[in-house]
Amino acid sequence: MKNTAISPFVRLQSELASFAKARDWEQFHNPKNLVMALSGEVGELAELFQWLTPEQAADFPQEKKEALAHELADIQLYLLRIAEKCNIDLEEACDKKLVLNNEKYPVDKCYGRAVKYNEL
Structure with missing residues (x-):
């Protein structure tokens, strides 16, 4: 029996497409622009870890965890959008x-x- 449950990736990609369409952002969401935006988000993630020692990074500061979660989510969402645009x-x-x-x-x-x- 085939699993008919929708993949979390597919659900998120659908929500991202709707989000962009409602704002007329599809015109900007080509693979090149999305990769550039992804690069910026990776930079923001790196900034959170920039001056931490390896020990501090392993035990990431609780007061910065929400910011970390937001950056990780931004990266994941851009990856999903790029994959959709490239039919991957x-x-x-x-x-x-x-x-x-x-x-x-x-x-x-x-x-x-x-x-x-x-x-x-």
């Missing part, structure tokens, strides 16, 4: 990439090592 099923792409990463990074070769697959 992001959920399927993530599933395939996980399989590929498992092949490229076998546990017995990369365990405890922070190197690229071609250096294993």
Whole structure:
């Protein structure tokens, strides 16, 4: 029996499309512009971590968690919008990439090592 439940990605993409259409923003939502906007959001995320020590980053300050959640959401929403505009099923792409990463990074070769697959 096929699962007919709507994917959270598809639901969010539909809501994003409606949001943009209601504001006449579709004219601006081409892949290039969306990637540029995504880059800005990643910069805002990086700014939250910029001067934290590794220990502080691992135990992110509670008073900044809402800002962190907003930046992560902005990034996810832009990724979903870019995927939609480029006709990429992001959920399927993530599933395939996980399989590929498992092949490229076998546990017995990369365990405890922070190197690229071609250096294993």
